[in-house]
Amino acid sequence: MRIDIWSDVVCPWCYIGKRRLEKALADFPHPVEVAWHSFQLDPGAPMVPTDTVATHLGRKYGGGEAAGRQMVERVEAAAAEEGMIWRHHESLRVNTLDAHRLIHLAEAEGGLALQGALKEALLDAYFAKAANIADHDVLRRLATGAGLDPARVDEVLASSEYGDAVWADQEQAAAYGANGVPFFVIDGRFAVSGAQPAALFAQALEQAWSAAHPVLQPVGGAADADACGPDGCAL
Amino acid sequence: MRIDIWSDVVCPWCYIGKRRLEKALADFPHPVEVAWHSFQLDPGAPMVPTDTVATHLGRKYGGGEAAGRQMVERVEAAAAEEGMIWRHHESLRVNTLDAHRLIHLAEAEGGLALQGALKEALLDAYFAKAANIADHDVLRRLATGAGLDPARVDEVLASSEYGDAVWADQEQAAAYGANGVPFFVIDGRFAVSGAQPAALFAQALEQAWSAAHPVLQPVGGAADADACGPDGCAL
Numbered sequence: 477m478r479i480d481i482w483s484d485v486v487c488p489w490c491y492i493g494k495r496r497l498e499k500a501l502a503d504f505p506h507p508v509e510v511a512w513h514s515f516q517l518d519p520g521a522p523m524v525p526t527d528t529v530a531t532h533l534g535r536k537y538g539g540g541e542a543a544g545r546q547m548v549e550r551v552e553a554a555a556a557e558e559g560m561i562w563r564h565h566e567s568l569r570v571n572t573l574d575a576h577r578l579i580h581l582a583e584a585e586g587g588l589a590l591q592g593a594l595k596e597a598l599l600d601a602y603f604a605k606a607a608n609i610a611d612h613d614v615l616r617r618l619a620t621g622a623g624l625d626p627a628r629v630d631e632v633l634a635s636s637e638y639g640d641a642v643w644a645d646q647e648q649a650a651a652y653g654a655n656g657v658p659f660f661v662i663d664g665r666f667a668v669s670g671a672q673p674a675a676l677f678a679q680a681l682e683q684a685w686s687a688a689h690p691v692l693q694p695v696g697g698a699a700d701a702d703a704c705g706p707d708g709c710a711l
Numbered sequence: 712m713r714i715d716i717w718s719d720v721v722c723p724w725c726y727i728g729k730r731r732l733e734k735a736l737a738d739f740p741h742p743v744e745v746a747w748h749s750f751q752l753d754p755g756a757p758m759v760p761t762d763t764v765a766t767h768l769g770r771k772y773g774g775g776e777a778a779g780r781q782m783v784e785r786v787e788a789a790a791a792e793e794g795m796i797w798r799h800h801e802s803l804r805v806n807t808l809d810a811h812r813l814i815h816l817a818e819a820e821g822g823l824a825l826q827g828a829l830k831e832a833l834l835d836a837y838f839a840k841a842a843n844i845a846d847h848d849v850l851r852r853l854a855t856g857a858g859l860d861p862a863r864v865d866e867v868l869a870s871s872e873y874g875d876a877v878w879a880d881q882e883q884a885a886a887y888g889a890n891g892v893p894f895f896v897i898d899g900r901f902a903v904s905g906a907q908p909a910a911l912f913a914q915a916l917e918q919a920w921s922a923a924h925p926v927l928q929p930v931g932g933a934a935d936a937d938a939c940g941p942d943g944c945a946l
Contacts, residue, residue: 487939517939537943547946554937652927656940667927670936670945680930692887692902695915701905702789704722704752705891708772710905711782 477508477684482515482649482659483595485575485609486529488551488564491599493658493671495558500677506685511588512595514576514645515657518569523610525568532569555603566606575609576645577638578619578629584638585624594622663688712743712919717750717884717894718830720810720844721764723786723799726834728893728906730793735912741920744823747830749811749880750892753804758845760803767804790838801841810844811880812873813854813864819873820859829857898923 479497483490501508527535534544545565552562575598583591597618601607607614612633619629632638649659652667660668660677662684668677702710714732718725736743762770769779780800787797810833818826832853836842842849847868854864867873884894887902895903895912897919903912937945 484939487944489937489939489944492937517941533943547944550946551944656938658938661927662930665928667929668931669929670938672931672936676931683930692896693900694902694904695897695918696903696907696911701907702724702727703891703893703905704719704724706752708768709722709724709782709786711785 477506477663477681477688478511479508480511480513480661480664482513482645482654482657484515484517484657485572485579485595485598486521486567486570486602487515487517487657488555488603489671490658491560491603492551492554492558493660494596494599495560496671496674497660497677499674500681503678504681508681509588510592511583512579512591513648514579514642515649515654515659516572516576516642516646517657519571519573521569521571523571523574525570525608525610527569528565529567529569530565560604562603563606564603567602568606568608570608570610572609573639573642574612574615574633576642577632577636578615578624580638580641581628581632582619582622582624585628590623594619594624597622712741712898712916712923713746714743715746715748715896715899717748717880717889717892717896719750719752719892720807720814720830720833721756721802721805721837722750722752722892723790723838724906725893726795726838727786727789727793728895729831729834730795731906731909732895732912734909735916738913739916743916745827746818746823747814747826748883749814749877750884750889750894751807751811751877751881752892754806754808756804756806758806758809760805760843760845762804763800764802764804765800795839797838798841799838802837803841803843805843805845807844808874808877809847809850809868811877812867812871813850813859815873815876816863816867817854817857817859820863825858829854829859832857 530544530548531541532544533547534540534542537543548565552564555562579591579594582594598609601618602609609615615633616629620626652661658671662680665687666680666684668680765779765783766776767779768782769775769777772778783800787799790797814826814829817829833844836849836853837844844850850868851864855861887896893906897915900922901915901919903915
């Protein structure tokens with residue numbers, strides 16, 4: 477089985493939803509591949525940050541820094557329920573294009589396992605350590621720490637490589653009708669929208685498993701069918 | 712799409728069910744392959760016939776020739792409703808092993824199209840013309856008429872070739888829990904038992920088509936999901 481997940485690296489519900497999914501996967505008895513896809517929530521965010529997320533939210537929705545900080549604290553509380561201690565109140569509003577390009581490089585270099593390692597490292601850096609994940613030094617450290625080739629990381633960061641892959645992922649999400657993230661697609665067939673509870677992910681996994689392993693399903697009643705058997709024909 | 716059909720060449724409901732399925736297929740807009748599988752209803756029937764079907768039925772179920780003939784006339788009436796004029800009251804009780812072996816040869820030689828042509832020729836010969844389809848001259852004529860290579864037909868008839876394939880088909884039917892025929896399996900997944908009405912075949916075809924061409928199916932409510940979108944995160 478396979479789960480394709482659209483997600484942004486600065487999206488709090490994406491990280492929380494990842495933990496809830498992982499809880500369901502831990503109890504699921506069959507192997508499942510996870511592939512990460514790019515979804516930029518705020519493509520207009522600056523490459524060089526000027527504001528914290530809290531400041532930006534307070535300005536965008538009104539109420540100033542204090543109001544923005546309250547919003548951040550609510551997702552920090554939800555994260556704590558999943559066992560994560562965040563410093564999201566210190567996180568900066570940054571562009572995620574380069575982070576997403578490296579997530580594509582990771583898959584190309586080392587498959588879904590390497591991609592998964594980098595995705596987790598980026599989320600952890602941004603939410604738990606308030607790192608600036610638009611900064612190339614930070615990105616280089618995280619990517620090579622996850623196992624990517626330093627020379628390739630530098631090449632990609634210095635170019636626009638994988639920008640088209642980021643764009644293609646966004647197009648695919650739009651084709652699926654996904655306006656927000658996280659957005660999960662199991663076996664190209666079952667969609668889960670949002671950071672749903674682990675129990676719902678468990679149900680979706682079971683449903684996809686059953687769909688992929690059908691038992692012969694009778695159509696129509698066999699009782700009054702006209703048929704012939706070893707003891708003769710229905711006449 | 713593909714339909715696997717277990718059927719005997721001397722089974723009246725198999726021929727009637729074939730016509731009903733064909734009616735549904737004529738209105739079905741997608742291509743469907745049909746594969747025929749062997750199911751011997753009466754493996755103890757003689758290679759050289761001694762009785763008509765009517766006589767045999769009358770002896771087996773009581774009431775003599777007249778009662779047997781009444782049974783035959785009832786399926787002849789059902790066949791007439793599908794546009795077929797039968798002489799089944801003259802049909803002989805015969806063994807179908809050799810006919811089934813040639814049906815397997817047909818597939819090996821010319822694929823499912825040739826197999827389908829021979830299957831129809833055998834059913835027509837037995838039901839509409841009361842031909843003795845255990846007789847090797849009759850079988851040779853029907854098989855070569857359908858397009859099989861005469862030399863291969865003679866080789867197979869003179870040997871036990873494809874006897875194992877006939878047996879394997881019967882085993883597969885038993886594994887599916889099919890005790891009688893006709894028995895239809897669509898895409899290895901949906902089962903139809905007996906000569907069901909054309910409308911039911913149509914429904915089964917639609918169901919199989921939908922199963923093979925899924926649209927993304929939402930799991931759980933998206934309404935109160937915790938997610939982030941272009942306008943911010945649910946906080």
